Amino acid sequence: MTDKRRLIENFSALTIMQLLNYILPFVTLPYLARVLSLEGYGVYIFSQALIAYFIVIVDFGFDLSGTREVSINRHNSKKLSEIFSSILVIKFILMIISLLILIALIMFVPSISEYWHVHLIMFIMVFGNMLLSTFVYQGLEKMKFITILNASIKIFFTLTIFIFIKDQNDLPLVALLNSIGYLIVGLISLCIILKIINIKFTIPSKENLINQFKNSLQFFWSRIAVSLYTTSNTFVVGLFLGPAAAGIFGSADKLFRAAVSLYQPLNNVLYPYIAHSKNIHLYKKLFKLSTISNMIVVLIVYIFSDLVIRLIFGSGYEESAVLLKIFMIAAIYMMPSILMGYPLLGALGYTREVNKSVIYASIIHVVLLVILIPVLSVKLVALLVLFTELLVFIYRYYYVKKYGLLNSNFMNKQ
Template sequence: MTDKKRLFENFSALAIMQMLNYILPFVTLPYLVRVLGMEGYGTFIFSQAFILYFIIIVDFGFELSATREVSLNRDNPNKLSEIVSAVLGVKIILAVGSLIVLLLLLATVPQLREYWAFHLLSFGMVIGNMLFSLFFYQGIEKMKFITIFSASAKIFFTVSIFIFVKDTSQLLLVPIFNSLGYLVVGVVSLFVMITKFKVRIRFPKKDTLVLQAKNSAQFFWSRIAVSMYTTSNTVIIGLVLGPVAAGIFGSADKLFRGVVSLYQPLNNILYPYIAYSKNIKLYKKVFKFATIINIFIVVVAFVVSDIVVQVIFGSGFEESALLLRIFLITTVFLMPSILLGYPLLGAMGYTGEVNKSVIIASVFHIVILLISIPFLSVIHVTLYVLITELIVFLYRLYYVKKFKLLSE
């Protein structure tokens, strides 16, 4: 199979997944807003953002470090088994630690204690993600399996919500179905990896566990840094301003992240491919095409933002339309920033520069966010996101030019 054909197949598979990831939430979200009310919906949005912290901790950056290792050792079955076993071992340790931390937070933080059962039931998403070895399927460039597994979880959640959730008294069914979808998919993906791809899961040696954790540490801190100016926004708004404000901000953020997620397939397929092939000429063609498409999507979305918010979320979310327009301006340079990151700088060996870009930006974001807490508003936070993402983009662009990575 030629490189272009393999890339196209992988891109098509991930594009389908991202379409489902984009479409299905906007089938369920309008329903949840109307069934659960603004407070119940805000609780759902807040809890998802809160639990995402634990997902990031358990992933520990392996979707980047282990993806590259799997890609480089895809023809060595023994090495693959060693990598997968060690990564799963570290993830299990981190998952147990995360559960203990969650229980302590639920017992001591009043804002979390009110909906403790909702947050605890949502932890099933963390376990499901732990079992779903995304890094393995990305590394061997079998993206169709990622699509099948991810789509199955989303479809299960969507169908279950419409069948069983009818009013606020059934609020806890939302995290139950969400977690069940992730858990089943995690188990099935692990089964396929073992039976179809002959990966042998064995008890890893201590030094192998330490090595994998050490190799992935820089990627983990990078992911944590990114979460500081993405996930943290909804969490801080929820803690400071309440679930209704979290719902208003989270609604615009969901739409914004939905637009950005359209480019995630490119990120996922280019990173292992460029790391393996160093084909800069093809990268440049993809980058230029994606940039043009991005500008077109942003312009169209900007024009129809009011209508989209009204149709999806209904009355009470008018402020979300304004936030969405600010987010769309951010998207103009966020998409190129994503492709300049791991798919280019990271794949060419400059992971330190990629990680530093988000760490520096996150420090700025958290500092300005904390300073403004006494007079915090959802508009302030949205503007902070714009400035933060611009810092990341300019930092990465500087090093791409410095190292002359696009000069071929």
């Protein structure tokens, strides 16, 4: 299979997966927002934000470092087994640490302990996500497997929600159904890796564990930084303003992230492809096309934001429309910022610049968020997101221009 054909095949698979990730939640969101009530839905959104921290910790940036390692060593079965085994063991250890942290939070933070059972049930997602090992499929460019698996999670959750969830007392069941989907798919993914892809699990040496840990550390800080100025917003809103505010903010934020995530398939496919092909010409074509399509999506959502919020979430969520407009302004430069990240700077060896862009931005974001706590409001947090994403974009654009990565003669310098 040619490189371009493989790129198209994997992009198609990831696009289908992302469309399902985008469409199926829109089937369940209106139902959950109404059935669980604003406060119940806010608790669910808050719990998702809390668990997202632990998923980032357990992933430890291996979706980037592991993907690159697997891509480079794709024809070395022994090396692949070493990479997979080392990463899986590290992720398991991090999962145990994360569980202990969650238990401590439940014991000492009142706003978390109130719905402790929901958070513990949701933590099953972390275990399922750990077993999923997406980095293997991305590195080998076998995205059809991960597409089917992710689609299975979404379809399972969507169907069971309508069958079993009837009122706001079913909130723990919503968490359980969501978590079971991830657990089952994680187990299936593990079987595919071991039996079909034929990567063996071996007891990793201490040296391999240390090497994989060190290799992914910079990516981990990057992922934590991103989480601090994305997921932390809903978490902080829920912590200081209550479940209802978390529902208002989280609803707009979910739509915003869903719109931006439409370009994630291109991001995931381009990263390993550019890393080994260095095809800047194709990258520039896809970048321009994505920028134009992004502007169209942003304009449509911005104009019809009030209608979108009313149709999806119903009454009580009107304030979310204002937040969605703010987020859509951020989306104008967030999409090109994402594509300038790992698919370009990272793939061409400038990972430090990519990581620093989000680390510096997250530090500024968190400092401002803490300063603003006495006057905190959902609109203020949304404006802060807009500002932070702009900082990331400017930082990355500066280094793309500085290194001349989009110049036609860039590859001649290599």
